[in-house]
Amino acid sequence: MSNYRIQGATGEWEVVIGLEVHAQVTSKAKLFSSASTEFGAEPNAQVSLIDAAMPGMLPVPNRECIRQAVRTGMAIEAQINKWSRFDRKNYFYADLPQGYQISQLYHPLVGEGALTIDADEKVGIPEDKVIRIERIHVEQDAGKLMHDQHPTMSYVDLNRTGVALMEIVSRPDMTSPAEAGAYVRKLRSILRYVGSCDGNMEEGSMRADVNVSVRKVGDTELGTRTETKNVNSVRFVMQAIEHEAQRQVDVIEDGGTIVQETRLFDPNTGTTRSMRSKEDAHDYRYFPDPDLLPLELDDAFLEDCRASLPELPDAKRARYTGELGLSDYNARELTAEVETFARFETLLAATAKGIGKPEKDVATQVANWSLSVAPGVIKALGDEADIAHATAERQASILDMQAKGEISGGQAKEIFEIVLKEGRDPAEIADTEGLKQVSDTGAIEEAIDTIIANNADKVEEYRGGKDKLFGFFVGQTMKAMQGKANPAVVNQLLKEKLG
Amino acid sequence: MTDLTSLGVREIRDGVANGAFSAVEVAEAFNAAVAAAAQLNAFIVTTPDHALEAAKKVDADRAAGKELGKMAGVPIGMKDLFATKHVQTTAASHILEGFKPEYESTVSQKLWDAGAGMLGKLNLDQFAMGSSNETSYFGDVANPWRRNDGGNAKLAPGGSSGGSSAAVAARIAPAATGTDTGGSIRQPAAFTGISGIKPTYGRCSRWGIVAFASSLDQAGPMARSVEDCAIMLEAMAGFDPKDSTSLELDVPAWAESLNADLKGKRVGIPREYRMDGTDEEILKSWDDGIAWLKDAGAEVVDISLPHTKYALPAYYIVAPAEASSNLARYDGVRYGLRDLPEKAGLQDMYAATRAAGFGDEVKRRILIGTYVLSAGFYDAYYTQAMKVRTLIQRDFEAAWEKCDFVLAPTTPTAAFPLGDKLDDPLAMYLNDVFSVPASLAGLPAMSVPAGLNKDGLPLGLQIVGPAFDEQAVLNAGLAIEQRAGFTAKPEKWW
Numbered sequence: 007m008s009n010y011r012i013q014g015a016t017g018e019w020e021v022v023i024g025l026e027v028h029a030q031v032t033s034k035a036k037l038f039s040s041a042s043t044e045f046g047a048e049p050n051a052q053v054s055l056i057d058a059a060m061p062g063m064l065p066v067p068n069r070e071c072i073r074q075a076v077r078t079g080m081a082i083e084a085q086i087n088k089w090s091r092f093d094r095k096n097y098f099y100a101d102l103p104q105g106y107q108i109s110q111l112y113h114p115l116v117g118e119g120a121l122t123i124d125a126d127e128k129v130g131i132p133e134d135k136v137i138r139i140e141r142i143h144v145e146q147d148a149g150k151l152m153h154d155q156h157p158t159m160s161y162v163d164l165n166r167t168g169v170a171l172m173e174i175v176s177r178p179d180m181t182s183p184a185e186a187g188a189y190v191r192k193l194r195s196i197l198r199y200v201g202s203c204d205g206n207m208e209e210g211s212m213r214a215d216v217n218v219s220v221r222k223v224g225d226t227e228l229g230t231r232t233e234t235k236n237v238n239s240v241r242f243v244m245q246a247i248e249h250e251a252q253r254q255v256d257v258i259e260d261g262g263t264i265v266q267e268t269r270l271f272d273p274n275t276g277t278t279r280s281m282r283s284k285e286d287a288h289d290y291r292y293f294p295d296p297d298l299l300p301l302e303l304d305d306a307f308l309e310d311c312r313a314s315l316p317e318l319p320d321a322k323r324a325r326y327t328g329e330l331g332l333s334d335y336n337a338r339e340l341t342a343e344v345e346t347f348a349r350f351e352t353l354l355a356a357t358a359k360g361i362g363k364p365e366k367d368v369a370t371q372v373a374n375w376s377l378s379v380a381p382g383v384i385k386a387l388g389d390e391a392d393i394a395h396a397t398a399e400r401q402a403s404i405l406d407m408q409a410k411g412e413i414s415g416g417q418a419k420e421i422f423e424i425v426l427k428e429g430r431d432p433a434e435i436a437d438t439e440g441l442k443q444v445s446d447t448g449a450i451e452e453a454i455d456t457i458i459a460n461n462a463d464k465v466e467e468y469r470g471g472k473d474k475l476f477g478f479f480v481g482q483t484m485k486a487m488q489g490k491a492n493p494a495v496v497n498q499l500l501k502e503k504l505g
Numbered sequence: 506m507t508d509l510t511s512l513g514v515r516e517i518r519d520g521v522a523n524g525a526f527s528a529v530e531v532a533e534a535f536n537a538a539v540a541a542a543a544q545l546n547a548f549i550v551t552t553p554d555h556a557l558e559a560a561k562k563v564d565a566d567r568a569a570g571k572e573l574g575k576m577a578g579v580p581i582g583m584k585d586l587f588a589t590k591h592v593q594t595t596a597a598s599h600i601l602e603g604f605k606p607e608y609e610s611t612v613s614q615k616l617w618d619a620g621a622g623m624l625g626k627l628n629l630d631q632f633a634m635g636s637s638n639e640t641s642y643f644g645d646v647a648n649p650w651r652r653n654d655g656g657n658a659k660l661a662p663g664g665s666s667g668g669s670s671a672a673v674a675a676r677i678a679p680a681a682t683g684t685d686t687g688g689s690i691r692q693p694a695a696f697t698g699i700s701g702i703k704p705t706y707g708r709c710s711r712w713g714i715v716a717f718a719s720s721l722d723q724a725g726p727m728a729r730s731v732e733d734c735a736i737m738l739e740a741m742a743g744f745d746p747k748d749s750t751s752l753e754l755d756v757p758a759w760a761e762s763l764n765a766d767l768k769g770k771r772v773g774i775p776r777e778y779r780m781d782g783t784d785e786e787i788l789k790s791w792d793d794g795i796a797w798l799k800d801a802g803a804e805v806v807d808i809s810l811p812h813t814k815y816a817l818p819a820y821y822i823v824a825p826a827e828a829s830s831n832l833a834r835y836d837g838v839r840y841g842l843r844d845l846p847e848k849a850g851l852q853d854m855y856a857a858t859r860a861a862g863f864g865d866e867v868k869r870r871i872l873i874g875t876y877v878l879s880a881g882f883y884d885a886y887y888t889q890a891m892k893v894r895t896l897i898q899r900d901f902e903a904a905w906e907k908c909d910f911v912l913a914p915t916t917p918t919a920a921f922p923l924g925d926k927l928d929d930p931l932a933m934y935l936n937d938v939f940s941v942p943a944s945l946a947g948l949p950a951m952s953v954p955a956g957l958n959k960d961g962l963p964l965g966l967q968i969v970g971p972a973f974d975e976q977a978v979l980n981a982g983l984a985i986e987q988r989a990g991f992t993a994k995p996e997k998w999w
Binding site (some may be wrong): 060062063099106162 | 587588594596601604606607608610711712713714715716718719720746747748749750826827829830832833834836838839840851852855875878879880883887
């Protein structure tokens with residue numbers, strides 16, 4: 007249980023949160039028409055006769071959109087309804103040419119499921135928490151109104167009209183802004199793993215309606231909720247909840263009551279304001295869309311959906327800590343984003359192959375390189391770095407040389423710097439630039455012998471029990487070798503010779 | 506030389522094919538007949554050039570020895586509910602006045618592909634809502650038939666396909682398209698002494714047909730013989746991937762398979778259709794029909810369709826509910842009429858546009874539909890109506906255990922005078938009492954002429970068959986047609 011509380015004048019309050027996330031389905035064509043869904047086209051360039059609701063036009067379901075929603079449902083281990091149906095939600099607005107949105111009220115495609123948000127002490131989530139998901143249904147997006155194009159008129163862009171959305175409805179299982187934020191992030195991660203939504207909140211591919219109510223700590227009845235519409239970032243979701251919960255506590259403690267209403271979030275002020283109350287809410291007159299037959303999914307289709315699912319975030323994380331022996335921290339960081347794990351896994355495979363060891367033996371080295379060493383070098387170089395030069399082969403080659411003791415950690419960074427700037431081959435760089443460490447025992451032994459001869463007093467002290475002097479000898483040896491000696495070899499030889 | 510306008514679909518097609526006359530001659534004859542029949546007000550716009558161009562192409566194809574289509578050289582009337590490319594498509598409404606689509610409906614395209622040409626866009630009840638063609642924004646259509654009492658009262662041609670029925674009965678078109686939601690092909694066919702078939706729901710694509718009630722709307726042919734209907738239906742039907750409710754079935758060779766020998770067939774006579782208030786002469790024509798079918802070899806069986814009395818109320822919930830949503834797109838934003846009062850906002854524009862653009866009957870049905878779908882009323886009306894619909898489907902399924910098709914009257918009365926029922930919507934709705942059950946069940950149903958009543962007006966008989974069995978319906982229709990000997994024609998007064 008989260009310990010998020012609002013201190014009111016009359017006592018402590020807790021907040022109850024449910025989220026309806028609208029996620030744009032990744033597909034080339036719209037939910038019921040063949041018009042393109044690509045972002046950024048000229049206004050009204052991607053509008054079919056169906057999208058414009060010309061007389062006599064009929065919707066035909068896009069199989070790919072259904073498939074993506076089913077795969078998403080499977081990824082949250084939800085019940086997939088083999089029989090579902092589209093309903094019309096009727097209302098008039100200029101961004102809705104048909105005068106109704108085709109959605110699924112009565113029989114959604116996906117039923118009960120759940121996802122787990124990960125423990126994060128820092129933000130007040132002491133342990134992993136399961137958030138139940140009530141349903142996922144598919145529906146059409148609306149168009150976009152533009153109010154800034156003309157002094158007295160509004161313009162309409164129908165490019166987005168009819169694009170497929172998944173509405174993912176959670177149960178009111180979250181009790182703090184941090185949990186809600188973690189939920190949205192986890193959901194986004196799953197969607198991106200599955201490939202059913204690009205998760206791009208800036209472009210509006212994902213947005214959330216935030217349901218918030220408050221109650222006194224210990225109460226079991228839910229308070230009256232408000233719904234804040236179309237919040238389009240994780241940070242804003244959290245801000246909206248903080249503000250809305252505090253507002254509700256203030257209203258109640260001032261003797262008022264919360265009205266069930268739709269609210270708008272203002273990102274500039276971080277506050278919410280009333281949009282419309284339940285009294286003037288629309289009567290959407292939902293009824294089954296008579297232009298469409300019920301959606302019936304056969305076993306082969308479901309099997310195909312399931313077979314196409316990738317390894318999902320939780321399973322991947324468990325495999326990273328279990329099979330690969332990575333730390334919890336590394337596993338979490340590496341699995342958070344699709345791009346991160348994809349890069350890591352490619353590099354891991356290449357490195358293991360190059361070194362000729364199983365992946366688990368080199369996984370920690372590759373993880374540390376991927377999460378801290380490489381990003382550090384890239385960051386330090388700034389604009390000088392050309393990421394395109396940092397191929398998996400080149401990085402694997404560096405890690406290979408390092409694992410074999412041919413180069414030191416410092417040399418690895420230096421070589422990577424040159425790779426990033428010039429795109430040269432790491433082995434060639436090591437040779438040409440003299441960035442190799444000496445593992446030749448003869449040369450090192452010679453240096454050590456000289457140092458022992460020149461520092462007889464220190465040798466005496468060391469042998470007398472002053473262990474700390476070992477570091478002095480290492481330092482002297484490395485200095486004599488101009489920093490290029492393999493530290494492991496130096497250590498070993500020094501131990502032998504000092505006795 | 507034969508009066509070409511007296512010919513039907515097959516006669517024209519065959520005559521063109523064997524060189525008895527040219528397609529252009531046919532088109533010109535009908536174009537002239539259409540131009541001379543303005544008093545009927547059957548057409549909203551005429552398209553003589555379309556008919557001529559199609560005819561020229563057929564003549565050229567024939568000259569080149571190419572294979573000719575099923576409808577080659579036949580000029581037809583197109584109900585103005587079908588979108589026709591670059592030709593005004595209005596659904597007989599003010600709100601779509603002047604609207605010229607950039608697309609062609611699937612059904613009309615199929616007809617053009619089969620070699621037909623278009624004489625014009627036929628008048629209808631506004632958005633196909635009505636049973637008398639009096640709700641059109643473009644004026645009433647007059648039935649070519651008149652009572653034999655010497656009076657000249659204009660009669661309703663039926664509706665909603667009233668322009669279609671009037672044109673075919675008046676011989677200004679050999680055939681026409683119709684659409685049938687609750688009887689809009691069959692009732693006007695009965696009122697004008699012609700034939701018309703509504704096929705199984707899904708046989709004809711709805712793509713490009715202005716929607717009234719999507720779960721009921723079906724296109725079908727109207728012509729003066731069963732065979733002509735069969736030929737034209739073959740050209741109109743077929744799977745269309747652009748309509749999700751389209752049937753993925755091959756189109757049978759209905760015309761070639763026509764067979765009036767009904768030996769071994771059972772005709773079901775539903776006892777619930779003997780309703781109070783049904784015209785005595787209608788009942789008598791029904792008895793005639795039974796006798797004719799018996800003569801054709803069919804066995805007569807009494808059947809029960811117990812939920813028949815709930816069909817009409819259920820229909821007048823489901824159809825308006827769907828219509829209230831289907832007609833939401835006519836909002837003045839993208840096409841058609843826009844009424845934008847001074848300083849009006851978006852909602853004001855909607856209200857003004859729709860108030861000016863829709864007729865009374867359309868408004869009435871939008872209001873009914875909006876009401877029955879409203880929160881708090883949905884279960885009492887829409888849900889109940891959908892249950893009734895299922896029960897009616899089951900009634901028919903049970904009936905097919907006992908019979909191969911059903912015979913019933915098409916309408917409770919013959920054609921009535923224009924204006925008679927205009928102020929009494931309920932009396933008007935009662936016209937659909939015999940036709941609505943087959944619509945709710947999605948079944949093929951046909952009206953064929955059975956004779957004249959004592960006023961000299963045609964009466965129709967209706968045959969309803971099992972889903973996908975248009976052949977059974979057409980065969981029974983042919984058996985009646987052969988025995989009814991219906992050769993009467995309306996006397997030309999226009």
